Amino acid sequence: MEQAALALEMLDITKTFPGVQALDAVSFGCARGEVHALCGENGAGKSTLIKVLGGVYRPDGGTIRLDGREVAFSHPIVARRAGISIIHQELSLLPQRSVAENIFLGVEPTRFGILDRRTMRDEAGRLLRRLGSSIAPASLAGDLSIAHQQIVEIAKALAIDARILVMDEPTAALDRVDAGRLLDLVRKVSAEGVTIVYISHRMVEIQAVADRVTVLKDGRTVMTTTLAEAPTGRLVRAMVGRDLADFYPPRSSLPPGPPTLNVRGAANGQLHDVSFEVRAGEIVGVAGLEGSGKDALARALIGDEPFEVEAMEICGRAAKPGHPRAAIQAGIGRLSDDRKREGLLMQQSVRDNATLIERAFAPALRSPTAEPMSPQSTDKRLIQLDVRAASFEQEAQFLSGGNQQKVIIARWLARDPEIFIFCEPTRGVDVAAKAAIYQIMRDLARRGRAILMISSDLPEIIGVSDRILIMREGTLAGELPGGATEEEVMAIAVAHDREPHAMAS
Amino acid sequence: MSDQQAIAPAPAWRRYSAAPPLLLVGSILLYVGVALWTGQTRMLETDGVIGLLQRMVGLGIVALGQTFAIIAGSIDLSVANLISVAAVLASFIMQGRADMMLAAVLIVLAVSALVGVVNGAIISRLQVSPFIATLGVGLILQGLLSASFTDFAGSVPKEFQLVAYSTFGVVPYSVAALFALAALASFVLWATRFGAHLYAVGGNAEGARLAGIRTDLVTIGAHVVCSLSAGLTGLYLASRLRSGAPWVGRDGVYDLESIAVVVIGGTLLAGGRGGVWGTLAGVLLFATLDAAFNMLGVSAYPKLVLRGAIVILAVAVYTFRTRGHVA
Numbered sequence: 001m002e003q004a005a006l007a008l009e010m011l012d013i014t015k016t017f018p019g020v021q022a023l024d025a026v027s028f029g030c031a032r033g034e035v036h037a038l039c040g041e042n043g044a045g046k047s048t049l050i051k052v053l054g055g056v057y058r059p060d061g062g063t064i065r066l067d068g069r070e071v072a073f074s075h076p077i078v079a080r081r082a083g084i085s086i087i088h089q090e091l092s093l094l095p096q097r098s099v100a101e102n103i104f105l106g107v108e109p110t111r112f113g114i115l116d117r118r119t120m121r122d123e124a125g126r127l128l129r130r131l132g133s134s135i136a137p138a139s140l141a142g143d144l145s146i147a148h149q150q151i152v153e154i155a156k157a158l159a160i161d162a163r164i165l166v167m168d169e170p171t172a173a174l175d176r177v178d179a180g181r182l183l184d185l186v187r188k189v190s191a192e193g194v195t196i197v198y199i200s201h202r203m204v205e206i207q208a209v210a211d212r213v214t215v216l217k218d219g220r221t222v223m224t225t226t227l228a229e230a231p232t233g234r235l236v237r238a239m240v241g242r243d244l245a246d247f248y249p250p251r252s253s254l255p256p257g258p259p260t261l262n263v264r265g266a267a268n269g270q271l272h273d274v275s276f277e278v279r280a281g282e283i284v285g286v287a288g289l290e291g292s293g294k295d296a297l298a299r300a301l302i303g304d305e306p307f308e309v310e311a312m313e314i315c316g317r318a319a320k321p322g323h324p325r326a327a328i329q330a331g332i333g334r335l336s337d338d339r340k341r342e343g344l345l346m347q348q349s350v351r352d353n354a355t356l357i358e359r360a361f362a363p364a365l366r367s368p369t370a371e372p373m374s375p376q377s378t379d380k381r382l383i384q385l386d387v388r389a390a391s392f393e394q395e396a397q398f399l400s401g402g403n404q405q406k407v408i409i410a411r412w413l414a415r416d417p418e419i420f421i422f423c424e425p426t427r428g429v430d431v432a433a434k435a436a437i438y439q440i441m442r443d444l445a446r447r448g449r450a451i452l453m454i455s456s457d458l459p460e461i462i463g464v465s466d467r468i469l470i471m472r473e474g475t476l477a478g479e480l481p482g483g484a485t486e487e488e489v490m491a492i493a494v495a496h497d498r499e500p501h502a503m504a505s
Numbered sequence: 506m507s508d509q510q511a512i513a514p515a516p517a518w519r520r521y522s523a524a525p526p527l528l529l530v531g532s533i534l535l536y537v538g539v540a541l542w543t544g545q546t547r548m549l550e551t552d553g554v555i556g557l558l559q560r561m562v563g564l565g566i567v568a569l570g571q572t573f574a575i576i577a578g579s580i581d582l583s584v585a586n587l588i589s590v591a592a593v594l595a596s597f598i599m600q601g602r603a604d605m606m607l608a609a610v611l612i613v614l615a616v617s618a619l620v621g622v623v624n625g626a627i628i629s630r631l632q633v634s635p636f637i638a639t640l641g642v643g644l645i646l647q648g649l650l651s652a653s654f655t656d657f658a659g660s661v662p663k664e665f666q667l668v669a670y671s672t673f674g675v676v677p678y679s680v681a682a683l684f685a686l687a688a689l690a691s692f693v694l695w696a697t698r699f700g701a702h703l704y705a706v707g708g709n710a711e712g713a714r715l716a717g718i719r720t721d722l723v724t725i726g727a728h729v730v731c732s733l734s735a736g737l738t739g740l741y742l743a744s745r746l747r748s749g750a751p752w753v754g755r756d757g758v759y760d761l762e763s764i765a766v767v768v769i770g771g772t773l774l775a776g777g778r779g780g781v782w783g784t785l786a787g788v789l790l791f792a793t794l795d796a797a798f799n800m801l802g803v804s805a806y807p808k809l810v811l812r813g814a815i816v817i818l819a820v821a822v823y824t825f826r827t828r829g830h831v832a
Contacts, residue, residue, distance in 0.1 A: 343712050
């Protein structure tokens with residue numbers, strides 16, 4: 001269908017990171033004025049591809065063509081000048097600057113070297129009106145709602161005459177009405193000849209707005225097709241349909257013990273009416289899309305952003321942890337999904353990292369190397385978990401992702417809490433370490449610990465969990481037994497209230 | 506992933522930094538070199554060396570405390586003003602009377618500890634950046650002090666002057682005290698839970714908090730140690746000057762110099778890494794520069810230029826070595 005030069009063409013793009021083949025000969029192209037949806041699971045390579053397009057990463061191989069002309073972006077600014085504008089999920093407006101200043105950031109109009117504020121304001125107003133919006137150019141970006149900030153982001157792209165506009169999960173933080181308006185805007189901008197690459201998990205939106213869709217999986221292009229030929233069911237299967245690797249440890253054949261964690265009707269600003277239990281010896285997976293509340297649930301349980309309506313029992317005793325220290329004392333351990341920011345002391349030794357929890361609770365006058373924090377016992381735990389490092393004196397930052405994760409597990413093993421909350425336990429971890437971490441989790445369960453695994457990695461949720469809880473819009477939307485299909489989980493996770501069973505296939 | 510199994514042969518449990526020995530050797534070479542160059546070999550005898558060490562005491566004590574604040578990921582700009590407060594308060598309370606010595610020392614230390622609690626609480630509870638919080642507290646202290654005293658206030662008794670002027674054999678009390686405090690500080694950092702928490706909070710405050718460490722108490726503790734060290738420096742200056750004046754701390758530039766020597770000593774300005782021996786080596790380097798310039802008979806201003814260059818060079822070297830953000 002595309003004889004004329006495509007507006008954007010990416011051919012055989014390959015990108016390798018240490019230990020990970022992020023993109024393996026990915027190709028896709030969009031015609032002028034097309035809305036092209038890009039979908040795939042987390043880790044499928046969407047964001048890497050976008051970063052290559054935006055000049056953030058340089059591809060190891062492959063070519064990018066704009067209107068048939070080959071280009072190479074050495075820096076994001078080069079890509080921007082070539083007419084590529086990317087609206088990231090995390091909006092990048094400067095909250096303390098006006099809307100007009102944001103729209104013309106980096107391309108400010110000047111007269112005789114002096115900032116031409118009037119032109120800036122007038123032009124910003126014109127761009128916003130073109131988008132059918134009445135946002136005042138003089139208002140502060142930080143005062144706007146997320147929906148209005150999205151519109152300013154689009155105006156920002158138009159201000160540099162972007163020919164390719166990439167939108168990464170633009171509706172993730174919007175409610176249904178605003179999401180609908182945004183989709184109208186997407187159609188309007190594409191009708192003006194701008195090519196739009198639209199990344200989303202929400203099938204309903206993709207069906208509504210996209211002309212064609214490309215599905216990525218494990219860094220490869222699985223298919224590119226027109227939406228007419230791709231009913232939702234086929235898309236979801238293309239996204240998730242993989243051979244389940246057999247590295248998941250066998251489930252326990254014993255029935256689970258008494259409930260260790262019991263939550264009834266808990267709520268806070270982001271969660272409402274959350275009820276579930278986790279029994280001793282059980283691994284319960286929590287699935288859900290970005291913003292579904294699964295991360296908020298972890299933060300609430302550990303007392304970081306605690307439940308306000310409190311109904312939590314640990315081993316039959318009421319618990320109301322108001323901060324992380326109290327939660328740990330009550331018997332909860334949590335492995336953060338952000339090892340770097342919330343977990344490791346990057347410049348301190350493996351041993352220091354592995355003793356952090358015990359040191360936090362050691363009596364004031366206890367030596368930091370007294371039992372159970374001595375190098376001998378710490379090393380025993382580290383060796384037991386098969387942590388590989390040049391030496392346990394090595395700084396944590398030099399370890400691989402899998403070994404870093406094991407060091408954090410070692411830190412909790414010393415404490416041995418009743419309940420382990422694993423958040424994205426294998427994010428940024430290679431396959432061998434993944435299998436090892438699953439085995440560790442299963443061993444903990446076998447020893448009678450209750451395990452809650454919060455993960456965006458569906459195969460992992462399905463392969464490891466005994467039961468699967470699915471969250472949507474701040475509450476539990478459903479429960480499935482372990483071994484349910486990815487389609488079943490996704491069906492509950494992506495269902496819009498408007499169309500509760502749109503995903504059933 | 507390496508195949509080699511990780512069993513380190515039970516070593517000292519923390520890597521030692523190369524900074525202290527290098528600075529020590531550099532200082533000695535500089536000192537000896539200048540002494541020989543200018544023919545002042547008398548400076549290489551006991552008295553000369555003791556004099557050099559004596560130069561370290563004032564800055565050294567407060568820099569030990571500053572090391573704690575910086576390791577915990579904080580910083581203290583109020584130390585110079587607190588030193589003035591401590592010196593004036595000590596001599597004002599003593600008024601030359603030996604029987605008031607103990608009371609004066611206790612009051613000065615109590616006031617210092619209180620300032621530390623205030624600094625730490627503003628930073629950890631009100632979430633004000635350490636730079637601003639301690640700058641503000643420092644200005645308040647200086648304002649209160651200058652409003653109450655305009656000149657040398659009171660005096661310290663002969664007995665108290667012994668602190669600065671008496672010796673064990675050839676070693677002055679004050680030099681011995683500096684090294685004893687450094688040994689104590691080193692012990693606290695390496696061998697107590699509090700020390701481990703300081704590194705944890707400075708290395709990753711969020712991670713430490715989620716691990717159950719009471720990060721606010723750790724920050725307050727670091728600032729109490731830092732302020733107490735400033736109080737001790739104030740007492741030392743009162744003893745040495747025989748009286749306290751409201752400008753002694755500011756004139757010594759103890760705030761910026763204490764930060765400079767900590768950083769030169771290899772402690773990360775961002776926190777989480779470092780130690781007191783590096784700081785002490787940095788203090789020695791500054792004292793050596795003073796002594797060298799004196800021997801050369803050069804005015805004080807080129808010395809400032811050199812100090813500035815050394816601070817920049819040191820941080821650049823550490824940054825280059827770790828290829829990361831240092832200061």
